[in-house]
């Protein structure tokens with residue numbers, strides 16, 4: 001066990017709850033008014049614009065390779081959907097003010113999860129960087145030519161390594177193999193077997209470990225050190241992944257307009273993001289804060305059995321701490337969130353922006369899964385379902401009510417609030433696995 005300096009136990013009550021495996025809400029004491037944040041912030045709006053333009057350059061190539069993105073002109077994007085039946089059911093049991101939407105990254109093209117944003121983006125950037133440096137591509141070219149054999153041969157000289165609990169591996173594996181790269185995915189013991197099978201079928205090399213995600217990442221990093229044609233996708237540090245996720249915010253503006261949703265001082269926007277290492281949730285939060293400022297309130301949700309970003313941020317130790325230092329085994333049904341240590345990048349960049357972090361009990365994941373399936377006919381994976389915990393319990397905790405009071409969000413404003421549960425994965429789950437989830441009941445003491 002790590003010896004944590006007493007002074008860093010800034011939230012003793014929350015941290016005691018975590019050790020006892022109780023669900024909780026931690027409100028970030030370091031959140032600032034956004035106008036004070038940007039001056040010294042490491043990322044800017046032009047970083048997001050740059051990522052968005054790169055994705056546009058690759059759109060013709062993606063259309064060439066993937067039938068499923070032809071109707072969106074090569075752009076990988078998910079719907080924002082109003083879910084009134086789910087809202088009604090949830091309001092029978094919980095105090096919720098305002099309207100409920102779900103963002104269906106669970107159904108994103110190609111990878112079937114939120115990783116279709118960051119993961120695919122980083123591989124595309126790698127491909128572009130290599131081709132530009134070799135002088136075989138200009139940014140003004142039609143990128144669909146990259147599907148020609150001579151470009152695929154060029155990419156096949158390079159390898160890509162990634163560590164994953166499943167979904168990141170799926171996105172990186174599929175896009176890398178499609179472009180022609182030699183790709184190896186290092187899978188932690190949490191990874192579901194259907195994800196490994198699917199990857200092998202797509203042409204990726206899969207190495208399985210008996211150990212956790214941190215260990216799988218370590219092995220990926222080591223494998224990439226062997227030669228300079230290797231590239232390691234670093235989920236714990238990558239600002240490229242982060243920027244791929246941030247683009248989601250720009251796309252959301254248009255979707256909010258289409259739904260006639262106003263976001264301003266009288267119409268706050270709440271987003272609830274399932275969180276593993278924090279990269280996806282962090283990137284999206286950065287984008288949203290950049291665009292909507294203090295009118296957006298971003299909460300992460302982590303399993304009570306593995307709340308790594310919460311522990312990292314609440315102690316200030318970030319990536320230097322693991323849930324294992326707290327005596328937690330980190331075993332969860334939410335395989336997409338099974339990361340014992342947080343990203344090094346995210347704790348730092350979320351410090352002034354994040355509203356807080358909810359933790360969720362295992363049995364609730366399956367309750368939300370059934371509720372969404374039965375009320376709306378939407379099927380998403382257990383990790384994804386954690387988003388609904390934030391919607392359900394904002395008012396349950398004194399810390400949540402204090403947060404609303406502190407930000408001046410009275411009853412009237414909250415009546416006009418929009419809540420977005422960010423669904424992060426599910427489309428590729430095989431039917432028999434989903435049927436099993438629908439029948440899964442976990443003892444609430446777990």
Ligand SMILES: *Cc1c(COP(=O)(O)O)cnc(C)c1O
Nearest residue numbers: 167276277278279280336424425
């Ligand atoms: C990866 C993942 C997340 C969280 O992303 P992080 O970057 O690890 O925080 C959430 N849900 C699902 C389904 C995922 O695969």
